Amino acid sequence: MREHYEAFSKQDANHVPLSPLSFLERTATIFPDRTAVVYNNLQRTWSEVHTRVRRLASSLQKRGIGQGDTVSVLAANTPELFELHYAVPLTGAVLNTINIRLEPETVAYIFEHSDARLVIADTAFSGVVSKAFEINGKALPIVDIVDPEGPGGERIGEATYSDLIDTGDPAFAWQGPQDEWQALALNYTSGTSGRPKGVVYHHRGAYLMAMGTPVAWELPRHPVYLYTVPMFHCNGWCHAWTMTLMAGTIVCIRQVTGKAVFDLIGKLGITHLGGAPIVLSMLVNTPEEDRKPLSGPVKIMTAGAPPPAAVLAATKSLGFEVMQVYGLTETYGHVVQCLWREEWEDLSADEQAELQSWQGVGFPMTETVDVVNRETGASVPWDGETQGEIVIRGNTVMKGYYKNAEATDEAMSGGSFKSGDAAVRHSNGYVQIRDRLKDVIISGGENISSVEVEGVLHRHPDVVLAAVVALPDETWGEVPCAFVELKEGSTVTEETLIEFCRQHMAGFKRPKKIVFTELPKTATGKIQKFVLRQDARAMTENSS
Known part of the structure; x- marks a missing residue:
């Protein structure tokens, strides 16, 4: 009878608040005697x-x-x-x-x-x-x-x-x-x-994030973790608590460079590290003389923006095992992962890299991840084409915005957290980001994914980083404008790079303008597209 099941009360013996x-x-x-923290010559x-x-x-x-x-x-x-x-x-x-x-x-x-x-x-x-x-x-x-x-x-x-x-x-x-x-x-x-x-x-969310991460990342006991993710960002993806749970060794690094990372891998036997795609680009573009061969597998968790497939493939060729994850500050960091599937084993390296660039499926502690129509709230078809907004529900969604009830209610209306990211869902249920909703370029009524254009640009061997934003246009409303960092000594021109894009995508999607410059970045390595959007608007205003 139901009353017998409901007769119990929470007691100290059977209910302890979850906390990392x-x-x-x-x-x-x-x-007690295992090394917990390493920082230069300090060990504790x-x-x-x-x-x-x-x-x-x-x-x-x-x-x-x-x-x-x-x-x-x-x-x-x-x-x-x-x-x-x-x-x-x-x-x-x-x-x-x-x-x-x-x-x-x-x-x-x-x-x-x-x-x-x-x-x-x-x-x-x-x-x-x-x-x-x-x-x-x-x-x-x-x-x-x-x-x-x-x-x-x-x-x-x-x-x-x-x-x-x-x-x-x-x-x-x-x-x-x-x-x-x-x-x-x-x-x-x-x-x-x-x-x-x-x-x-x-506390509950941080506890469950730390519990779910080892399952999703297949963390062994006693990992040696290089803390390249800023600990001020989503509390370092909550890895301070996760690595404690796994009795790992946390290697602190004040200034992240490709040489420093390779040196620490060789010296301390780093097994795991994390970072935005810019960290992957940094490793790929580290000069040959500053690289050290990997003595064993080094797993990287990357997040912050959809990593270009070309960068994933190049990182893998160095011997790193990369898992792409997705999340936001509001979700304690990563809550979606590109879980590797056995049926991908026989695909080509390029095909595997393309699939690995998808955001994927929910972490074990994530209740639901869906892609929905912003107007109706209905789930989009799993056809890899119909675009909607990623929404997330689970215990690793924030309590809310501090002293901002209106923004909290808006973000969570409908029973899930609204990410602001535009995505599709493939037939296997994997989510793939097409863009931040504000970054979709609408040209002549056609939606152009800046992520897709960036992916093509990153295939060019001389491109280190690329970011694409909307450039106002009198005829089409908006057209793609690319800001690109080139490898040192490159002689690539705007015309040759646009021609390269022409060979790999529909004509209306290719950048109509390319600016070679150092890209503005946040402390976590994310490209500040809002700055680039301002620059693009300024270019239009100055030319009129």
């Missing part, structure tokens, strides 16, 4: 990290940091930022990691909008922090991270990070959240149009 904080205590207990064990996190949380609490307080952090990928992923939420506070490439005006906005109670900042960014305080007309309490391996910078804090470790209590009580829905982290979107929005993560 539990991973550190478990790993430090089981593998899991036991040492566990003790440092307790000390740090104790010191933060002594400074009045507690339940629901925001702690803002500006730091590179160093051990301190990794430790803060545990120490801040251990006090009940919310970790707000800030993009270190933002200008002072936006940093000031984030300090103010996030209601930050404390700022912890690497001295390399003290100038930005000081300027942000001036803009807001008030200073916040600040703790300096002094990195002897960093570029220096002025000390502006009342204490250093090391002071907090030294004065903290190593016996500080390890306590998870009372409610798994409790806020864990606050991440601000890139703010490419208007002010950035604050995306709130909860």
Whole structure:
């Protein structure tokens, strides 16, 4: 009878709020002497990290940091930022990691909008922090991270990070959240149009993201992970918690270059790393003399924009195993993966690369991923042609936008999170992005996918990076305009590259103008198309 099943109540013995904080205590207990973190010549064990996190949380609490307080952090990928992923939420506070490439005006906005109670900042960014305080007309309490391996910078804090470790209590009580829905982290979107929005993560979502990632990526125990993904971006795709769960070794890197990556692979036996497609391009274009042969398989998770098939093929030829994933800040990072299928084994390398560039299917912890008609909300046919918007539903969708109920309701109306990405769905259920909805080029009534044009451009051997946007046109309304980075020493001209495109796509899709330039990028390697759209409009205005 139903009443017998409903007679039970939640008790401490059978209901514990899910939180990634539990991973550190478990790993430090089981593998206390295994190497947890490596940064240049510094190495720490899991036991040492566990003790440092307790000390740090104790010191933060002594400074009045507690339940629901925001702690803002500006730091590179160093051990301190990794430790803060545990120490801040251990006090009940919310970790707000800030993009270190933002200008002072936006940093000031984030300090103010996030209601930050404390700022912890690497001295390399003290100038930005000081300027942000001036803009807001008030200073916040600040703790300096002094990195002897960093570029220096002025000390502006009342204490250093090391002071907090030294004065903290190593016996500080390890306590998870009372409610798994409790806020864990606050991440601000890139703010490419208007002010950035604050995306709130909860403990349950971060826990499930960390649990789902090893299944999808087939992570073994004790991976050696090179943290090339900025930890300020979606909390480093939540890999700080995932790698703790797997008792891995986290290798921190402050400045990501092709040579540095190859050197660390050779020196430390890196098994896994992540990054935007620009990281793949960086590896492919690393000079031969700076490359090291891979002694074993190195798996790369890539996300941020649909990677060109040509770049995927070139990366694979170097010996890397690439898995393309898809997600947004609002979904804790990756929630969709291009899961490899056995029937693809006998295809050519080019065909395999093309399929690997699809976004694919949901991660194990993702409830549903669909492509729907924006007007009706109905699922589009699985025909690989009918375009709609990607929508996502699951426990790894944000709580909402901080202090912005209207934007939260708009993003989640209809029962799923609206991604803003235009895509098709193939007969096997795999999703393939065609464009950001705002990046679709409508020329003479025909929709042109900028991603498709970029894919063709990347096939040219002299093209390092390419981005395509709409160029206003009196006759067609819009036409494709390509911004291209070439390999050093290339003699390719606009005419020859347009002719190359003519040979590989329909005439109306080929770029009508090509600009050779260094592409503007975010700190995570995403190409800032909004800047390029502005440049394209300016070109039109200047020519009229």
